[in-house]
Amino acid sequence: MSSLQEFQTRHDLSMEALCARILERHAATIRVKKPAVAVANLARIVETTLMLANRKGFHSMSLRDLTEQSGLSMGALYAYFDSKDTLLMMILGQVVGVVEEVLAHPPDGLANDPAARLRWLLRTHLFLTETMHPWFVFAYMEAKSFPQDGRDLAVGSEMMTESMIAVALADGVARGRFAVPDVMMAAALIKPMLQDWYVKRAKHRRRGITPDLYADQLIAFVEAAVGLKRA
Template sequence: MLNHDDLTTEALCRYMLERQRDTISVQKPEFALRKLHVIIVAALDLSNRKGFQAMSLRDLSRASGVSMGGLYAYFDSKTTLLNMILSEVTAAVQRVLSTPPDAVKDDPVAHLKWLIAAHVEMTEEMQPWFTFAFMEAKNFPAAERRKAIDSEELTESYFADVIAAGIAAGRFRADTSPLLAALIKPLLQDWYVKRAKYHRRSITIDTYIATLQDFVLSACLADEARTGLRVRA
């Protein structure tokens, strides 16, 4: 089970405040947190509606109710704000996916299923953050675009490591495609990028997770275990 309280926008802003303490000039922590929360919510909402590139700091000031001077107390440019948001997305991925429960650590099948569930649940909780990082990546400056790509590759590496462990343990087929970890990523992204499509079809998050787990396992389970998976289905 994920600690969902750790993935709320307030919690993420608290992490952001701690990470940026040398650059954010507001001294009172609780006041700074409340104001930062308002700014980030407005920035994500504006960016996901009109695009980060099109959003000006004046737009953000109007939407958040924070003066231009107030905004500059938190960041000195849109690029700095972009880096702050991307850093929290990457940190959340690392924090969540690098800490599987003890019960799944030594079982590649259970671990792979947990990774899928954990990622989908995390992006459901942080949907505006992940949508921002995905939809805006093509418009980022080169350094920030590289940062977004690195975050995607980090996610892929967790899946690749578990798949490799499953192959080594004989739980996954030796001929499992080396592309499998890379192919899982767009399936995970589809949940938060195309949520309206699944909502129209009355697909719940639990159904999506279970379907994705079965689909991925069918591509890598050893033959005997794969037969068992078909029987259960």
């Protein structure tokens, strides 16, 4: 896997596909029976929520804003969630779920090449957050105001990806490919550079940096930092 386009053909992360998953997960509480209707409306709701929340914050977005922008009535909204917090948790849960799915299964053939595995991790993370940009901005920026279980979910997800980086680094050190004094610290330094892609995407865009370009530059920067030696 090497380009954003390839990544996006491999994984269906369209709004419809993502909302179909949300519907599955919350079938018990969503009152609308016909899946086609439910998915379409969930898509409208989530799309609008991400737009408004990322513009002025989830808490500052009122449900009246949401009805106006989404075209659904107040009553219709409450057929999909039973409180504003539940709406938040639907979105967050989907983000965490996708991260788990996409990152936890690196392709075969990378098991014996820590440098390639690290490259795959960085690139895949960037392509994932690029594809689901507003979702990740939402999860990152609203984390502070999540209910307790949402906080735990988000922190757990963050720790998981960080430790995947750490494992790749440790493997590289063991095989003599990397020179890293403190593996956990290095992983902790790499993570915010990954996150910066979506947190400050407007800035990077303004500078003409594409996801592929950012990936290349980040990988070069990290490989120099961890002292990569040719195999």
